[in-house]
Amino acid sequence: MNRALAWLSVVGGGLGLTASAALTIEKIAKLKDPAYVPTCSINPVIACGSIMDSPQAAAFGFPNPLIGIAAFAVVVTTGVVVLAGFEPPRWFRVAFTSGAALGVVLVHWLIAASLYDIGALCPYCMVVWAVTIPLFWYSSLDTWSWLAPLKRVHSAVLALWYAVIVALVLGAFWDYWSSLV
Numbered sequence: 001m002n003r004a005l006a007w008l009s010v011v012g013g014g015l016g017l018t019a020s021a022a023l024t025i026e027k028i029a030k031l032k033d034p035a036y037v038p039t040c041s042i043n044p045v046i047a048c049g050s051i052m053d054s055p056q057a058a059a060f061g062f063p064n065p066l067i068g069i070a071a072f073a074v075v076v077t078t079g080v081v082v083l084a085g086f087e088p089p090r091w092f093r094v095a096f097t098s099g100a101a102l103g104v105v106l107v108h109w110l111i112a113a114s115l116y117d118i119g120a121l122c123p124y125c126m127v128v129w130a131v132t133i134p135l136f137w138y139s140s141l142d143t144w145s146w147l148a149p150l151k152r153v154h155s156a157v158l159a160l161w162y163a164v165i166v167a168l169v170l171g172a173f174w175d176y177w178s179s180l181v
Contacts, residue, residue: 040122
């Protein structure tokens with residue numbers, strides 16, 4: 001794992017961990033008081049509450065942010081130990097990238113659910129989306145030598161990936177966004 005990926009793991013993992021912890025705290029407050037309106041519910045589109053109440057919010061039978069807390073803690077720890085001088089063996093890098101791949105698949109399923117099933121966006125979830133994608137992308141580039149040709153255009157691939165998601169968000173909520181203008 002290179003130093004840039006280690007820094008991405010510390011910073012991105014820290015942001016993901018913070019967002020996951022905030023979502024967990026909001027979920028606990030909502031469980032205590034079903035009438036509680038989460039702080040991240042701002043308008044009809046930016047509405048964590050409707051997402052928290054959806055079946056997709058507990059895809060494996062417990063709140064998804066608990067997965068984020070565990071996974072991002074591992075990501076941050078990995079970044080810290082690499083910055084401290086640890087050189088992860090190949091099997092560890094493959095496992096890290098495989099975990100990131102599972103994360104990116106889950107995130108994209110949740111993006112689709114947010115846009116097309118639930119009809120709302122959660123700011124904390126979007127932070128998790130935003131950090132999971134580059135963690136997967138750059139760990140893949142670091143781990144899989146057959147991706148080496150893409151290193152020349154690594155940021156363009158990432159920018160395109162984000163642009164597609166932004167376009168999907170704009171399209172899914174176009175009626176709402178256009179009513180604000």
